[in-house]
Amino acid sequence: MHLLTTSLLVWTICSASAWILLRIYRAKLQTANRTRRTDLLHKLGRNSDSQRLVGFFHPYCNAGGGGERVLWTAIAAIQRTEPDIVSVVYSGDTDVTKEDIISKVKARFDIALDPKALDFVFLNSRKVVEDSTWKYFTLLGQSLGSMYLAWEAMSKLIPDLYIDTMGYAFTFHVVTLLAGIPVGAYVHYPTISTNMLNRVKSRRKWHTNSDIISSSTFLSQCKLLYYRIFMYYYALSLRSAAFIMVNSSWTQNHVNAILQHSDLLLDTLHRMIPFKMLGGRYGSATSAQIVYPPCDTREISRFSLTGRERIILTWTKYFFTLTLRVILSRPEKDHPTQLRAFSRLLKDHPQYSDSEHSVKLVLIGGSRNPDDEARVQSLRSLAEELGIQAHIEFIVNAPYPTMLSWLARASIGLSTMVDEHFGINVVEFMAAGLIPVAHKSGGPLQDIVVPFNGQLTGYHADSVETFAEALHTALSLSSDEDIAMRQRARTWAVQRFSEAEFERSWNASQWKSFLPVTE
Known part of the structure; x- marks a missing residue:
């Protein structure tokens, strides 16, 4: 009994110390951010008192794919309708310049962007989210890597609103803890889905469930446990968002199911660990809204x-x-x-x-x-x-x-x-x-x-x-x-x-309600 009491006391002291250190680090980060924010707006020729920053976490923004079309169409819509907003893209494309990216967006998508309402925070650690970095436990590795990348992002600039447009939901915890700002997401595909769990459970061979795993009862049970734990914390991450947009009915159904996902054993264990601090005061997402991606069909x-x-x-x-x-x-x-x-x-x-x-x-x-x-x-x-x-x-x-x-x-x-x-x-x-x-x-x-x-x-x-x-x-x-x-x-x-339909749905979504009000 004495040992248990001592262990609980040590655990409480360590948790409290970690929380205090986190609060001190967060305060220092936010103090330094005021200077970075002023410098950015001054560089863009904007009045720092009336401008708001919307940060888009998109480490592969220069890739030229469908996810990038969503990103740039959304930013272009913001530039047309919200003159007091500056979009900031967190990118791992360190081999190009802001001008290079804007030119490529115009050439690839025929989307014109105003450089005075857009800037980039270039991240040096993108390798930590690449699947080639994680040969085993790839989902877990990339998710932990994204948290590190989010730390680098927030250490360089904290926006007023953070939107993940690539599917890195585990970054929400880092942003909430360090920045204390609302987070949102545009989800193209859930990182893990109930379908993936069912395929492992039924031992069905698939491109995400190799023959080595599906043919072994022991390995299938181990992978199922891994997926269950991952699903639980993925659901926790999504629920910490203020709003979630998705690209289709299929994705909406899966994300909504994940948001309602629970696990009795993990719920019990979770209450024994001080993870409650991961929850943000803005986290309220219970369902996802469909915003169909824009498709350029003109030609x-x-x-x-x-x-x-x-x-x-x-x-x-x-x-x-x-x-x-x-x-x-x-x-x-x-x-x-x-x-x-x-x-x-x-x-x-x-x-x-x-x-x-x-x-x-x-x-x-x-x-x-x-x-x-x-x-x-x-x-x-x-x-x-x-x-x-x-x-x-x-x-x-x-x-x-x-x-x-x-x-x-x-x-x-x-x-x-x-x-x-x-x-x-x-x-x-x-x-x-x-x-x-x-x-x-x-x-x-x-x-x-x-x-x-x-x-x-x-x-x-x-x-x-x-x-x-x-x-x-x-x-x-x-x-x-x-x-x-x-x-x-x-x-x-x-x-x-069409792009017009996407912009209508994007502008009609609730993301703007989480921005601070300016005079």
Whole structure:
């Protein structure tokens, strides 16, 4: 009994000492920040008394992908509607300048940014959030690394509002503790989901659950425990946010489920440890709001709907937003299923193999390194094994005009990824005038390939057989039905997922209510 009392006393003293030291460090940090803030606003030629700073945590802001389009479109909207706000981007792109990034944003996305309402805090420790740094326990390693990166960010500049736009929810604790400001997020994809737990629990082999793990009861139970603990603290992180925006119904459903997630054992243990100080006074998120990402469909929506060739087109992640950085070999895109479905189509409907009705499958994407090259070669080998190589064409690292030309020629856009959180590639197919055939899950099912004015805009499938049948259905439409479906798909995509719609939803969200009021 005496030992227990002594242990509790020591623990209480250590906890109190740590809390006092944290408060002292926080006070010093915030004192130094007043000078940094004044210097920044003076550099931008702004009155420090009336300006507010919104910080965007986006370590890869110069990557040119779909997440970056969301970031820059949001900042451009703020610049147009909130003249007293300066956007500050926390970036790990230390090899470029502010001017370089602004120029690239204009060239890549055709988004013009005002340099007097934008600045960057360059972070030197981005390597700590790269998956290559954490060979094992990658989720945990990257999350801890993001907390370190957030510490570097706050030690350089504290904004009035912090918004994570890359999915680093564990940074919320650091920002709350050190800066004492409200935090929010735009979530593209949950770091961990109930689907991931269920796949480990059912010992289902997946690209996130290797054969070594799924074939072992002991390793599966260990990984399940790891995921349960991680999920618990991920939920705690999300609940510490003041607001959460998400990119689709699928992501919203998963984030809302995570926000409600609890674990009796971990709840009990958590009360025994002084983690309550992690909670911020602004943390109140109980649900997420959908703000669909902006898709630039202006150029491709002008392609003719007629004269299309019998080409089934597929590519990986964010064609227009990522251009030459699309990766043909990403395993979650499940390209082998595309090849097998196409093989089944030719087997069930031999007419597609003859010269008059010949159909071609074209796979477009990028190859970054030897590992990518090996995976692309495995797809070529599978095509040969299936005996369909004569009807397959691989377009690797194609220039932008070449990809545009394929979009203008093709008839069908194919996407087989399971639980695609949104599906910008599917939106781009539809805007370009292709008929989409997408997996019956995620964003393509719930948000994108949905009826427009009560009529179909494309097809869904969930197996090799159903994908083959959906492709046959799309290829068998009459001329009038074909044109009508292409037009519906285009109209829906352009109308629902435009930059203007994103800006309307962004401005209508509650993020501005957490900014300090200025006179």
